[in-house]
Amino acid sequence: MSDERRGRGAGERPPGDGRRGERQRPQARERSAGHRSEQRPSERARRTDPTRLAAYTAMREIAEGAYANLALPKLLRDKRISGRDAGFATELVYGATRLSGLYDAVIASAAGRPVDKIDANVLDTLRLGAHQLLGMRVPSHAAVDETVALARQVNGAGAAGFVNAVMRRISEREPEEWTDLVTEGVSDPVERLALRTSHPVWIAKALRAALIGHGAAGPTDVEESLTALLESDNAPAKVSLVARPGLSSLDELEDAGAERSGLSPVGATLPDGDPGAIAAIRDGRAAVQDEGSQLLVLALAAAETQGAAAEHERWLDLCAGPGGKAGLLAALAIERRIPFVANEISEHRADLVWQTLAAARAEAVERDTSLKVRHGDGRDLGEVEHGGFSRVLVDAPCTGLGALRRRPEARWRRGPDDVAALAGLQRELLSSGIEATAAGGLVGYATCSPHLNETRFVVSDILKRRDDVELVDARPHFVDASGRELPALGEGPYVQLWPHVHGTDAMFFALLRKR
Incomplete structure (x- = not known):
């Protein structure tokens, strides 16, 4: 289940700090955000600027298991x-993390040794430096000098000399030259593309299979589609907002600086600024x-229920934490005066759901409508009252391969074994959701992964077992x-969204009706 609680700048490049331009004339450029031009050379030799130091600290926390979208904002x-310094640090951390697969190959070539022979702390320093040279609009001399200063401060004087040599070697080639160099010996086209776009090979192959399996790419354009998909994972995701019906409006979000979405009837996007500064979001x-x-x-x-489910509407979010989808579903239910239950197995995440639904809970009281947050295992709901729920959302825990652009560390933490480990849980939750549904009611099965083993295969297995x-x-x-109706949703009856086609996370959705 993807984390819906996103702050500003998830990988967002600060204004004016796009792709590097002509490196041969760095003196004609302004210094990037985060580079303190007022520092004297002797000061730079001792310490780097606070922005790069914060980025390094975040990288080390991520290496120890933290999430970038939580660790960096706190730092x-x-x-x-x-401001711009925060944007610079965000791009440094997100870019260096998501592109570390490619950068490690470049660093290994420039250093003349495998990265597993380089101290992990020094490697993070080099990744930050490599991203400034190869992925950001930072003048070469500034990127090298500041990275060496950072190394001297956090890795020691001995490491600083090594970092200086590697950084100067990296600065001798353009990004495209380095990419061609490190991929020239890779014969398999998918493996070569995976390295070019900095994805684990198993993910690239799984996404290729998903494109074909969901009908998003034919045999002649599958490689082109895969390239577009993998590249979209490396592009900063826009900050998307939702106005929860009956609680807020798109007009209110527009007045706060957001722009209406052309995609979602209740959505907006925030071009810049902190979403937490918007009163409706707070x-x-x-x-x-x-x-x-x-x-x-x-x-x-929106889908129609039938029979008993249509006569007595009650809605359930079976896996509600941390509360993003539950927040929208609850608002829709309360607006129609329909009882709503949010269930979550984790006590901590159940608390997050309770907090997320604060405004909805207040509105439910005003409308004399029931809204409950339940802490319990979604696979064991016990006896369901009133013959079951009319609509059940099963937003199942998954690998999150559809949200890699928002979570830069996720691609390096997941493995093929995670897919197998989640398979049983996903089937159990979907079965439980069906059991909790009244006759004629609907079950929505969703994942933020397009992997066939987490999507179509889960649903088809359940359909084989149940009549x-x-x-x-x-x-x-x-x-x-x-x-x-949105285009390019797949062959049906399922829906598969794609970041390179729809501009959303790669969300999968199946709709089932209880006979």
Whole structure:
């Protein structure tokens, strides 16, 4: 299940700090954010600037298991780093992390030794330096000098000499030259593309299979589609907002500087600024949420129920933590005066759901509607009252391969074994969701991964085991802000969204009806 609680600048490049231009005339450029031009050479020789130091500290925390979207904002707040400097640090950390696979190959070539022979702390320093040289608009001399200063400060004088030699070697070639150099000996085209785009090979192959399996790429354009998909994982994701119906409005978000989404009827995007500064978001009446997540919740709410389920509407979010989809689903339910239950197995995440639904809970009281947050295992709900729920969302825990652009460290932490480990849980949760559904009711199965073993294969296995459910074509319920059905959703009846096609996370959605 993807983390919907996103802050500003998830990999967002600061204004004016795009791809590097002509390195041969660095004196004609302004110094990048985070490089203190007022420092004397002797000062730079001793210490680097606070922005790069914060980036390094975040890299070390990520290496120890922290999440970039949680660790970095806290560091920036603690160090009182904001504005362009905060954007510079964010791009440093996100870029150096997501592209570390490619950068490690470059560093190994420039250093003349495998990266596993380089101290992990020094390697993080070199990754930050490599990203400044190869992925950001930082003059070569500034990138080299500041990285050496950082190494001297955090790795020691001996390491600084090594870093200086490697950085100067990296600065001798353009980014494209380095990419060609480190991939020239890789014969397999998918493996070569995986290295070029800095993805583990197993992920590249799994995404290739998903593109074919979901009908998003034919035999003649699969490599082109795969390239576009992998490149989209390395592009900073926009900051998407949702106005929770009945609690906030798109007009309110527009007044706060957001722009209406053309994709989601309840969505907006924030070109710049801190979403936490928007009153509706602080109050929980609106939230930061990917448009793909918005669309699948709207689809579940829009599809028609039948029989007993239609007569007595009750909604359930079976895996609600940390509360993003639950927030939108609850708002829709309360607006219609429909009882809503959010279930979460983790006590901590259940607390997050409770906090996320604060505004919805207050509105439920005003409308005399039931809203509950339940802490328990979604696989064991016990006896369900009133014959079951009319709509159940099963947003199953998954590998998160569809949200790699938002979570730069995720691609390096997951492995093929994770897919197998989650398979049983996903099937159990979907079965439990069906059990909790009233006759004629709907179950929406969702993952933020397009992996076939987490999507189509899970649903098809359940359909083989049970004769009390049937698939419903979900595609007609995915409509844009103008009410038009979204294109390129796949062959159906499933829906698969893609970052390189729709601009959303790669969300999968299947709609099932209880007979």
